[in-house]
Amino acid sequence: MSMNSSKWVKLISLCPQMEVKFEEGKIQVVESPLWRSNNKWECFPLAWETYSLTGGDTTHFRCRNCNGETHREYNKAPVEIKHVLHQKHSLQLVLLHLLSERRRCSCCDEYLKKVFYYCSICDFAMNLACAEKPPVLLSIYRPRWHDHTLALFPRKNSLTCNVCGLIQSSGLYYMCPPCDFVMDQSCLSLPCVIRISRHPHRLSFSPYFRQGDWSCGVCRTKINNKYGGYSCIKDGCSYAAHSKCATQSNVWDGEELEGLPEDGDEEEIEPFVRIKDGVIHHFLHQHHHLRLEGNTDRDYDENMQCQACITPIYFGNFYSCLHCDFILHEKCANLSRKIYHPIHPHQLTMVGGYEGILDFEKDICSACIWLCKAGFFYECGKEGCDFKLHPVCHNFGATSPRKSYASFIPNI
Template sequence: MDSESESKLISFISQLVSRNNTDSENISCMIQTISLVSSMDLKSQPKPESKLMSLVTQTISLFNSMDLSSQPEPLRKLISLIIEKLSHLNSVDSDYEPKPDSEFMSTFYETYKLQPRPEIISIIHQIYSLFISTDTNKVITLVRSLDLDYSEPEPESEFISVVAVVKQIMSFANSISNSEPEWQFISSMTEMIRLISSIDLEPEWEPPMQLVALFTHTFSLLYYLDRDSELYTLIAQIIFIIDYTDSEPESEWGLDQLMSLSPQWKVQLVQGKFHVTGKIERKNKEKGKCQPENRHRLYLAKGEEASHFICKDCNGEDHIECEKTPVEVKHLLHPKHSLQLVSQKSSIIQTRKCFCCDEDLKKIFYYCTGCDYDMNIACAEKPPVLFIDRPKWHADTLALFQRQAFLTCNVCAVADSSSPIYMCPPCDFVVHQRCTGLPRVIRISRHRHRISFTTSFDEGDWSCGVCRRKIDNDYGGFSCIKDGCSYAAHSRCATQKNVWDGIDLEGVPEEIEEEEVEPFVTISKGVIHHFSHQNHHLRLDENRDRIYDENKLCQACIMPIYFGNFFSCMQCDYILQ
């Protein structure tokens, strides 16, 4: 086996252990890694072989001699799913794209947590460990050196409460050895605390991207933990403190100024849909014995004073002196059914947006179980805006369409019912409320020029430069402002957080740029000379019956080519999509 194959393998595994992967990216990377290993000629491996290749050889040998019928059910199921994924990649269906697969990932986690571990999983774990630098003694030493002891007067502030729980979590470092996934979570949390302690906090401080990525990764590891474990319970305490607690003592705000919340049902978000898990009961059965520390103020809207509170002891039943938030309401935007006040189980793994304001749903909100329809309390308490003027999108006044409907938006070209709709019936113009806040001129990471919003596209076959799918010419999107450049993108694709920097450049003069050099020169029909490959010419490969090889990577983005045409070198293996 040549060094190039081993380099590719190292690249794939490095991507796999990256902290910023989505489920779909993890699955794609796993399958590419397995496909690459399957194609390797391990017999020609040079001696002495590397630690990585030694473990890979052991894995392949063990798999080939494995009696699947004697393996645990999760492992058998995982192997079946992997074979299915590989068959898709090796098929002639060029439209196939990896998609998030909850069944695959849940089976993978279930297999990974088997005790005792199957031998093949143990070897795979050793491979994984080669790419994760985790010195147990160093981490424990760091945990012990962290200054987590704060002497503050009672009552404890939100920060001190969090620190107390963090100290308990860190104590696990001495008791779980090097187990997974608990150790991985604690190690990541330790690294996060160390990074925070190294930062000089300024009045206008914003967390660096490294910290944001590490925070996201740390709490994504909750998905792997046993929900009944002590560690998970402690993490849930932190979430509850951050969700509920107000740093001011109750004596400084008083119940008579606030409205009492009495959510009736508990709901949990599972694969994008809420499920009712039970009725909420008071915790203290003795009337009139509510403890002040179990009452918490809630901020229902950004930038506004707290206006509501919740009492865990009585769920609002005993606070007759306080005005109560209705437990059931009818709303103009959802006239068919009543909305009930519910409380959702805290989750950092997944969230959902309020139908009305497009902000994350709060801990307590209004919900229709029959329609899976939700709305934040702040939105339910305000009457909807029946008419709006948005001259940058449409010249006429727009009227609220008072139904939840699948109407195609003229701005984003999507028939989506998850946002209120405004329309101009005489002009047949429809726009989502959320889309009225989209920018007009932006710069994205996928194109070197600015792109601007256009209400429609000229005749022809247009495809999105971000997702590569077809663009509907009759609806809005973004196109390049440069003459002769045909780059285009869907509105939603162009304004994704990982594509656009969030800055609207409308009215901002473009900086004078150096004269641009075209990336390629056309030699003849279908043949170009590209700046990235100076020695040879590239030919356009338009073979629609090809079988795509996931081991062949585009030399620009270093990603496999799963669909579409690409350029390939006429004299060597260089390819460019």
């Protein structure tokens, strides 16, 4: 039974017959045999090494005590396979002796797990997940990337992908020999239209850039015009990014926007309603109106703190409530209700201060690691994401709260 789910799942037992280790980037077979014990009490599930091939429920296990010999009620993964990507020799199921170094799978370019398939003659290694996937297509047609059908090139080689401009030392390539076009397998899933946290407009993929000096807005390095990448869809906007830079998980939210309407992408709701000149109704102070006041002929009061950033009002204009002691820096009153921040891929929404007991482990700003729920703060609306941000860290991106506060307040 799966240990991560209420559903009953028949696990597959992994019984590698060979142990390997990494030596200077090469995989070497360990001469000593796999260790086994006859103590059946150590064969209980608590002693198993469990594996999930999809990132979800546990699907495979290896008994460290008997290596599967006493678990005959379970189906066993084959200890030797033939695969279309390596037709010369069989692949053996092996166990990695020590995880002192890392090596990438020859199929998916992800790091190898502790148990994988391996050909010692060709130094070809493949993760379990790749071995159990449906057969790899020997040819594909992707008109968005190239006009002709592309053929699989299964040999291990270091080639520059025309779509992303990177050299993949391992992994699969598809090629169009007449056009000298090469595409690595990972680029097949690249989206056409995306929205990233580093830019306010949508970006569209192009197989190459027009002539000119282009610079990536994410990594800040030069873009080679002859390779693919993303550029802004807005007329007159020259923002561009490398394919892999724009689709990093900390920059892109993973959503393909091709065919979806743009309505609402840049629509911004004002944080307050202007009642009359100098008087506003702020969305986070619904009960009363706020009035704009100068701060020139007033004695300094350290207890007079802005309810948004929780710092004293030293200089400059501020809004004060007509009926209570609620006050805001003029700059804080103008903070956007929804934002994108460069260090987070999802949209953030401003919410009001929390009046309960603050948790010093959970209620901290994700940028400066100080408590942020006492005043206004931005939070991520994505389910399962607990990213939070001080309003001052939004404006200046500083990691030091002292630096953030000082630069946020006018004339300091």
